[in-house]
Amino acid sequence: MNVAILAIGNEVLSGKTINTNSAFIAKQVEQLGGKVTHQQVVPDLEDEIVRGLEIAYTYADLVITIGGLGPTVDDLSREGVAKYFKTELVYDDEIYEGICEYFRRSNREIPNNNHRQAYKFKEGLVLPNNNGTAPGLFLKQDNKSVFLLPGPPAELELMFSESVRPYFIDQIKERKISNSYRLCGIGESYAEEMILHLYGRYPHLNIAPYCAPDKVDYIVSTVDAYEEDLRAFDEEFKDIMKDYYIGDQNTDLATEIVRLLKEKQLKIATAESCSGGLLSSTLVNVSGASSVFLEGIVTYSYESKLNRLNIDVNRLMEFGAVSEEIAHDMAFNLEKLTGADITVGVTGIAGPGGGSELKPVGLVYIAINVCGQIFLKSYIFNGNREKIRQRTVAEALYWLHHYIKAL
Numbered sequence: 001m002n003v004a005i006l007a008i009g010n011e012v013l014s015g016k017t018i019n020t021n022s023a024f025i026a027k028q029v030e031q032l033g034g035k036v037t038h039q040q041v042v043p044d045l046e047d048e049i050v051r052g053l054e055i056a057y058t059y060a061d062l063v064i065t066i067g068g069l070g071p072t073v074d075d076l077s078r079e080g081v082a083k084y085f086k087t088e089l090v091y092d093d094e095i096y097e098g099i100c101e102y103f104r105r106s107n108r109e110i111p112n113n114n115h116r117q118a119y120k121f122k123e124g125l126v127l128p129n130n131n132g133t134a135p136g137l138f139l140k141q142d143n144k145s146v147f148l149l150p151g152p153p154a155e156l157e158l159m160f161s162e163s164v165r166p167y168f169i170d171q172i173k174e175r176k177i178s179n180s181y182r183l184c185g186i187g188e189s190y191a192e193e194m195i196l197h198l199y200g201r202y203p204h205l206n207i208a209p210y211c212a213p214d215k216v217d218y219i220v221s222t223v224d225a226y227e228e229d230l231r232a233f234d235e236e237f238k239d240i241m242k243d244y245y246i247g248d249q250n251t252d253l254a255t256e257i258v259r260l261l262k263e264k265q266l267k268i269a270t271a272e273s274c275s276g277g278l279l280s281s282t283l284v285n286v287s288g289a290s291s292v293f294l295e296g297i298v299t300y301s302y303e304s305k306l307n308r309l310n311i312d313v314n315r316l317m318e319f320g321a322v323s324e325e326i327a328h329d330m331a332f333n334l335e336k337l338t339g340a341d342i343t344v345g346v347t348g349i350a351g352p353g354g355g356s357e358l359k360p361v362g363l364v365y366i367a368i369n370v371c372g373q374i375f376l377k378s379y380i381f382n383g384n385r386e387k388i389r390q391r392t393v394a395e396a397l398y399w400l401h402h403y404i405k406a407l
Contacts (some may be wrong), residue, residue: 001172003029004038004056008049008068008077009151013041021066021149021156028160032168033176033223034062044068049080057144064164067151069134071113077148078119078137085141088122091115095126099133127163131155136163178221179234180249183241185398188216194240202233210249213387214394217249246401253397254282260404261292261342266371268400269295269340271309271330273321274348274364276300279393294340299330309333320359322347324376327365335369342404343369344396348379350388364392370403 005025011017019041026036038059042052049068056063068077082089096118103110117134120126127136127147132155137148147164149156183191188211199207204226210217218237222230238245246256261268270280280296283289297308302321305311311329319325330345348364355361362381367374377399381391 001034001062001168002037002060003034004060004063005036005040005066006049006052006056006063007039007041007066008044008052008080009041009066010043010074012067013043019066021151021153024153024157025064025066025149025160028165029064029168030221031176031178032165033172033174034168044074044076046076046080046083049076050084053081053084053146061143062145062147064147064149066149066156069117069136069148069150071111071116071133075116078121081137081139081146081148082121085121085139085144085146087124087139087141089119090122092118092120092126095120095135098128098135102133127159129155129159130162131158138163138167174223174225176221177224177227177230178219179230180220181218181237181241182246182249182251183216183218183244184214184246184253185395185402186216186241186244187211191216191218191241191244195237198233198236202229204229205233213390214397215253219249243402252286253401255286257397257401257404258283258286258289258292260401262288264404264407266341266404266407267292267294267339268342268344269293269297269334269338270344270346271297271299271334272344272346273298273300273305273330274350275346275389275392275396278389279344279346279396282393282397294338297334305330309337322349322359322363322365324365324367324378327367328374328376331367331369331374335372341371342400344400345369346392346396348388348392350385350392352385362388364388364395366392366396366399368396368399368403370407375399375403 005022007019007022012019022039029036038056040052042048065077068075078089099114099117100110121137121139124137124139127138129135132152134150136159139146149159188209204222206221208219246253272279277298283293299305299308306313309330310333315325327345327347331343334343345367349355349361351361364379366377381388
């Protein structure tokens with residue numbers, strides 16, 4: 001089933017309201033076995049709604065509209081859809097009584113303009129709104145169907161679950177199945193190279209990558225007739241990506257690190273310079289981190305590295321604060337100071353200034369001390385100050401997970 005999503009509203013078109021509803025609907029439709037083939041946003045104008053429907057039905061037989069069902073004069077979704085289908089809107093006393101009851105339950109006076117919400121299509125269905133006043137509507141005519149859903153997310157999501165979802169389950173006969181995978185420590189292009197041959201081997205699977213600065217997600221879907229293919233792909237993909245796979249798309253790397261530390265009864269401490277505490281903050285954002293996280297130190301200056309971490313002044317002068325040697329000493333000395341089983345030292349140049357030909361902006365050293373064995377990583381990251389810090393933490397988390405899991 002091909003589905004188009006038509007969001008209606010000046011506030012969405014102008015960016016004043018972020019359109020999370022379309023993302024929610026698209027995700028739900030795909031999970032139910034439908035296919036979203038088109039999305040668009042139109043202003044609160046009747047003719048623009050009609051034009052939006054004309055375009056939407058060139059891509060799909062079912063359109064889901066969002067918004068424009070309120071009581072104000074610019075809520076014109078009913079009128080626009082009625083005009084497109086050349087059907088009549090009729091007033092319904094039962095709908096209005098439901099609206100009145102909604103206001104009575106909250107001890108509020110009923111505004112006169114809420115009468116506008118009591119109109120329905122003469123031949124259509126009314127969808128109850130158990131979270132608000134605006135009922136949804138459904139109309140099917142000439143092999144074209146449309147759902148009209150309200151704009152407030154709490155209302156839309158409940159209405160979708162109660163009224164739209166059952167329609168999809170009834171109409172879509174082939175069950176859609178999927179697996180998701182989260183990869184860390186690898187970029188999208190490298191990941192694609194490693195699995196490129198799988199696209200041809202599994203033609204009945206839809207393999208979709210989604211890239212972010214700190215991870216690459218894959219969502220692989222098909223219908224239940226190809227469940228064996230999905231199972232075979234799952235085994236092959238995980239074997240190829242064993243060094244980068246951390247779980248499904250909902251897996252959080254910091255949460256996994258805290259879980260592993262608890263499981264192995266290990267303690268961790270961090271010493272950061274260029275990342276400015278972002279690594280420790282990411283770890284302590286995980287609920288229960290207090291049982292494994294001992295201390296996080298931000299040693300941003302030379303003086304701090306000398307006084308807080310007891311870095312040897314001669315080594316600091318010889319190699320400089322941004323060096324493999326000082327990253328090593330930060331992690332090594334932190335173990336002696338805290339007694340932690342895992343310690344991390346991070347130093348680098350986040351920019352935009354401070355770089356040189358020998359040590360450019362984006363140069364970062366990460367040292368990870370795992371029960372007395374120190375692993376050193378060096379990088380030159382591109383981007384602005386914020387991106388460099390984020391990439392630094394992403395790499396530190398990846399390697400922490402990698403080494404802790406191997407213990």
